[in-house]
Amino acid sequence: MEEIRIGVYICHCGVNIAATVDVAEVARYAGTLPGVVLSRDYVFMCSDPGQDLIRKDIKEYNLNRVIVSSCSPRLHELTFRRVCESAGLNRYLFEMVNIREQCSWTNEDKEANTEKAKALVDAAVRRVHYQEPLEIKDAPYNPNTLIVGGGIAGIQAALEIANSEHKVYLVEREPSIGGHMIQLDKTFPTLDCSQCILTPKMSEVGSHPYIELLTYSEVEEVSGYVGNFKAKIRKKARHVDVSKCTGCAVCMQKCPYKTDSEFELGLAKRKAAYIPFPQAVPNVATVDPNICIYIKSEGKKCGACIKSCEAGAITAETLLHQTDEIIEVEVGSIILATGFTTMDPKLIPQYGYGKYDNVITGLEFERIVSPTGPTGGKIQLKDGKEPESVAIVHCVGSRDKNYHEYCSRICCMYALKQANYIKEELPDADVYQLYIDMRCFGDGYEEFYNRLSSAGVNFVRGKVAQVTDQAINDEEAGKLIVVAEDTLLGRMLRIPVDMVILCNAVEPQADAGEVAKRFTINRKATGFFLERHPKLDPVATPTEGTFVAGCCQSPKDIPDTVAQASAAAARVLSLISKGRITLEAAVSVIDEEKCSGCRICNLLCPYGAISFIEDEKKSRINEALCKGCGTCGAACPSGAITARHFTNEQILAQVEALVS
């Protein structure tokens, strides 16, 4: 057997480690351990000179095991594995010890830290004796991509990828793509018409040869792994033959049954047979089975749409017998662009939403202002009158530990934009912004703030305490009174207005938790999807091959969303372009001689990587699916399963050192 020759490196991490761990002492101690031929301490092991040091030593001292004691393996394990590989040493002969997060940062007692660091290094030294070189394998990468969510993020990512002539499945649960952006009238700070800049992209998606658009559909199940995912998608029954539907909307005119329009946020009605908005993509009708009386009466009543549909797209057959369809797609990468929802302002009863007619949300105001909206773009109160004064209340449920601690990031700017709508249409109307801080950080945003200031919008610094209709003088009679402290004057302020717009918080979709589980990704404390690294990798998730874009990851505005979506697309394209996927070698294997075929492991494996071979009555692990979690190995009653790189000998050697 080959002689074990270990090199141990103790990193100072500047003063991060060296200030509270006696690194020289740890290095000296490491030098006394069996198998260690050299041990050093160095100021920054991750620096180029630090890396060179390891390479040089491997050659000069003929090292066949390397241990670096520094920071978390999450940060630099890959760095040092590559260093070893570049010097001809298999990456699995490297071991990392974390003496920063686990020693120097947790405790100021230098002596105790040093002792702990020594113990951890000892454990690693004992472990590496049992480490073996492992062979790294490749698998082909499926160039198709699944994008979930058809808002601006999903649209942008889909077009970026499809334009490189790679297939995209774009799944949207609503009848049309467009997301929140298509509901907006204008976008800040340039005041581009939102629909005008989005609809060309929507129709491009609708007709793109490389995009398969699956609207009114939801992903139900995802299996597989990076490069080779499988997704089951439910195409909900539209009760319309979409191959025949021309989008003529006659069914919509003839249909006698109405419900609140989701697109108009309940400010207008839609029919049971409907196209959600005129520029919908795809431009096909949907029949809502919960409203359609024909469906509910099992064909006994109505049928107006059937009679009116010249194209024959709506028939008794489609209405009564069309069912949801489950399709299965195979993709290499997934981009989640599932967007956001807004907080229900009724949760803050003192703001009077739902109680007073003219307390509305920002998104509702967008619909009111939109020329295609319920008032044809006319800014008016519920009774049809023009408001003489409007208060825009910031931070409704944002920056508030009773609701959401985070800043929703878009409200300051859309509040300014909405003030602009009002000032343009009703120049004499008084507009009050009730803010805590004006956060206008983007390109051209501060200038926009400046512009609205000069337009005479009133800025009052103070979080609104309540909105009431209880007048205390004649001037307040018949008005909504916004009550706040003007914190810049240190005085209580009562502002009588006709309309109150609430900037209610951006929050995760109601089913974000289920979606995260379905795609095996995690969520942050805020409920938004967790990115791999908040600064350096805000696009990837810890699940390989699964990316996030837009507001499902955190509240963000359109420019940031588009940038993130393009970045996600770029990441996917780089994987597609590489064309194969490197498989982790530290996975489990079953010694078929020892396997009794009990199938305990089959059920435990969270990745579905273990199958049972009926003929042989043995279990077998698909190495491409296995993540090396070790669950099966721990559970196997006959000791037939070995988790490579985490063998019993390796773990026990470590434990032995730590308990001795």
Added chain:
Amino acid sequence: MEVLSPYKEATDVILEAGGEPLKLCYQCGLCTGICPWNLVRSFLVRRIMHEAQLGAVDFGGEDVWTCVTCRACVQRCPRGVEIIDVMRAIRRAVASMGIGVVPDALRISAKNIAGVGNPLGEVPEKRNDWAKDLKVKQFASGTEILYFPCCIPSYDPDVKTVARSVATIFNKLKIDYGIIGTEAKCCGESIRKAGQEDTFQSLAQNNINLFTSSGVKTVVVSSPHCYHTFKNEYPELGGKFEVIHITQYLASLIDEGKLKLSKKINKKVVYSDPCYLGRHNDIYDEPRKILQSIPGVELIEFPDARENGLCCGGGGGRIWMDTPKGERFSDIRVEQAAAKGADIVAIACPYCFLNYRDSVLSMGKAETMQVKDIVELVAEAI
């Protein structure tokens, strides 16, 4: 607690009176941080801007009249708010609409200016008496330069020396100049800042008509306040003349070699930048150039000079109002000058002259420190 509601009518009055720039204010408070009043008392400029935005200004309060219009805040306002215009608009609202109280001292000066054309209440016929024995000719069409000394050097017995020095220098150098008739009136700069817009308009029209009908092309002034309004405000009202401050004129004569200063003045001289010459009109170098051309003069600087120079306290109509001891900026300046060992505080503005003179006297420093206009030093050194 007293509850406030926005009072739009009051805001509109201020906006209409020229307070439009206040819309831009985003309440950062830099103005308050810079305002010299906060060296001696609390004066929250930021707060006044916000009160004006909400129409909640205390029109009857003292703060309305406090600003000296020194421009320290405007110079650095990150939103470019013309804070002086806002202050002026608030005062204008008080003065014209009677919604507050104009302080007594200011009311008297305003009455004098409106009545006899000068703040001192002196008879107009004596406006040119300062020049009586100096062989100064009356300006006539074709005269190259009109010298306009400002009301204070024209009437104030102590400050007359400023006008007289100018005449002495011009006579020696045989400059083709004259003074205008006694129909001339106060330039109106400060009374406008004090909110008396109608008075200003009438003064300006009077002077513009007089200058124009007399054929004035070039005016040399002693006061930076006259300079400011002639140069920056009269043109809008139809008065278009070349306006030169005396320090600019003398500096150019030195450059051309026409003015030679030969007599030694062996003194330490500290120069105080007038707000209306410096921050308002960006003239910093010419006065220093003149002082440095005087043999023997050691020119020293205040700790905060040029753009950061401290106001004497006399702008915006404050020259006519009483500032209590302990709150006078010129007192701070005299202390600073004494600490630097200055023998002479050189000024270039009649308001500075008055304020520094009072400070030196009231602080008992008259034995060791003199206050002199630059032109006096030039007249001595010529």
